[in-house]
Amino acid sequence: MNKMQEIKSTLPPGSYFFTGNEAAAEGAIAAGCRYYAGYPITPSSEIMERMSQRLKEVSGVFMQMEDEIASICSVVGAAWSGAKSMTATSGPGFSLMQEAIGYGVFTETPLVIVDIQRAGPCTGQATKVGSGDLMQAKWGSHGDYEIIAFSPWSVQEMYDQTIDAFNLSEQYRVPVFVMSDEAVGHLRERMDVGPTVRIINRYKKSGAAPFGTEEKDGVPPMPSFGEGESITVTGSTHNEFGVRKTDDPGVQEKLVGRLNHKILDHRDKIVQSESYYLDDADVIVIAYGFTARSAFFAVDQLRKSGKKAGLLRLKTIWPFADHLIKKVSSQGKKLFVPEMNSGQVYGEIQKYADCEVVPYHQTNGRIIHPKEIIAHIERIL
Numbered sequence: 001m002n003k004m005q006e007i008k009s010t011l012p013p014g015s016y017f018f019t020g021n022e023a024a025a026e027g028a029i030a031a032g033c034r035y036y037a038g039y040p041i042t043p044s045s046e047i048m049e050r051m052s053q054r055l056k057e058v059s060g061v062f063m064q065m066e067d068e069i070a071s072i073c074s075v076v077g078a079a080w081s082g083a084k085s086m087t088a089t090s091g092p093g094f095s096l097m098q099e100a101i102g103y104g105v106f107t108e109t110p111l112v113i114v115d116i117q118r119a120g121p122c123t124g125q126a127t128k129v130g131s132g133d134l135m136q137a138k139w140g141s142h143g144d145y146e147i148i149a150f151s152p153w154s155v156q157e158m159y160d161q162t163i164d165a166f167n168l169s170e171q172y173r174v175p176v177f178v179m180s181d182e183a184v185g186h187l188r189e190r191m192d193v194g195p196t197v198r199i200i201n202r203y204k205k206s207g208a209a210p211f212g213t214e215e216k217d218g219v220p221p222m223p224s225f226g227e228g229e230s231i232t233v234t235g236s237t238h239n240e241f242g243v244r245k246t247d248d249p250g251v252q253e254k255l256v257g258r259l260n261h262k263i264l265d266h267r268d269k270i271v272q273s274e275s276y277y278l279d280d281a282d283v284i285v286i287a288y289g290f291t292a293r294s295a296f297f298a299v300d301q302l303r304k305s306g307k308k309a310g311l312l313r314l315k316t317i318w319p320f321a322d323h324l325i326k327k328v329s330s331q332g333k334k335l336f337v338p339e340m341n342s343g344q345v346y347g348e349i350q351k352y353a354d355c356e357v358v359p360y361h362q363t364n365g366r367i368i369h370p371k372e373i374i375a376h377i378e379r380i381l
Contacts, residue, residue: 002171002203002219006196010058013195020158020184021046021088023191024114025054027162028086030197033112034060035085037074039067039093042126043182044116047088068093072100072113079109080233082202082224084166086112091120091133095140101175102141103235105259108211108222110169110202114162114178116185119365128365129182131289132341137177138318144256146263148270149177149318151288152184155191161315167200168270172262173219179317181340183290183367211255212240218262263319272315273324277303281310283377284332286325286349288314291338291368298373309377317345322352329353334380336360338368 010029018026025047028036036051048064055062061083065071071087078085089097094115104111115137119130137149148168150161158180165176205221210231213220220240223229232242237252245251263270276299278284287295292313302309312328314321325348329335335353337346338360346359360376362368 002200004198004200006198009193009195009197011193013193016191016193017188018155018159018191019046019186019188020152020155020180021116021186022050023155023158024088024162024178024180025050027159028112028166029054029058030159031163031166031199032084032201033086033166034058035075035078035083036060036087037063037065037071037078037085038087038089039065039071041068041090041093043118043185044088044090044114046185047114047116068096069100072097072104075111076100076104076107076109079111080225080231082226084110084170086114086166088114088116090116090118092123094133094136098136098140102143102145104175105141105145105147106235107233108173108220108259109175110173110222111175112162112165112169112178113175114180117179117181119363125365127182129290129367130340130363130365131179131181131291132344132363134179134317134341134344137179144260146260147175147177147318148172148263149179149316151179151314151317153289153292153313154184155187155189157315158184159191159193163197163199167198170200170202171219172266173222174263179289181289187290209240211238211242218258218265267319270316270319271321271324273321274313274315275311275328276313277308277310278312278328278331280308281331282308282333283336283380284310284312284328284334285336285338285373285377286312286314286328286345287338288317288345289340291340294368294370295338295373298370298377301370301374302377307378307381314345320348325349325352326354329355334358336373336377336380338362338373338376340368
């Protein structure tokens with residue numbers, strides 16, 4: 001079983017004035033990432049730049065690849081060689097990675113992708129903000145599978161959640177995404193680093209089947225190439241030892257079922273959220289990422305004027321917090337969902353809510369200002 005370890009921080013403890021992108025790079029280094037492969041793309045390029053500098057200082061390896069397809073494939077290979085590995089990108093690059101992400105899920109390869117979202121589709125507004133990649137994170141590759149995706153709202157969370165992403169990727173042997181956005185990636189604010197970092201390292205067990213397990217958590221131990229284990233890694237349907245079984249419906253059903261259940265059965269441990277003023281709220285705002293900052297300020301201002309608004313902030317997007325939505329929808333008279341897309345999370349909330357859900361969509365490459373949230377909530381009230 002994976003065990004949590006407490007190790008010395010790679011940065012001296014104290015306060016730093018970082019951007020979100022810099023913080024993500026530092027979080028990766030702190031979590032033990034020692035391999036980065038990537039291709040520069042706005043607005044994530046600063047992660048790549050900082051990793052190219054920092055990995056030299058911790059005896060890691062940095063590779064600039066020819067494109068995002070090569071980047072994700074290189075990261076998969078590094079993971080099977082025993083390294084904690086990551087890449088970072090934005091929308092168009094994330095699109096190119098989808099087939100290899102499916103391969104990573106099916107081969108149970110732990111890796112981290114930081115997606116600094118921008119206004120799309122296609123090239124779109126390459127330097128402007130958006131949050132339109134959330135459905136792509138879950139459904140971008142074909143087939144039935146589950147992943148884990150974070151949604152940070154601050155520089156501090158870019159650091160903390162990148163560490164969490166590495167820990168969960170190792171714990172559940174699954175690709176994990178940090179779904180940030182341009183506003184958080186380029187935000188510069190104070191970030192605190194403690195003297196130690198809690199990390200999870202890979203669970204190994206000599207002679208064990210790398211793709212099947214009797215472990216209660218459904219996660220098999222993972223060997224690395226060069227350790228003397230017999231390893232076959234294939235994206236085709238395979239049995240517990242990686243042997244192709246593409247004509248066996250039982251093997252396919254068992255494998256896909258375990259891959260899904262190892263995430264869904266532990267979603268209560270994975271899903272993270274924060275709530276403010278929910279007990280007596282007449283309207284509950286459900287927000288994530290940078291938009292949650294605007295929503296927090298708006299709710300606070302409405303409270304000062306005597307209006308009963310509350311906020312539920314989704315710190316993770318996948319697996320989706322369906323039980324939490326059911327619970328809060330029974331408390332609030334209405335839910336209000338502001339998003340920098342055309343309603344991607346609003347659609348998920350509608351599936352599980354037991355009350356009226358009011359969306360607010362914005363796709364113009366600008367952040368949602370608190371005054372817009374205030375105005376809409378006042379109309380609802």
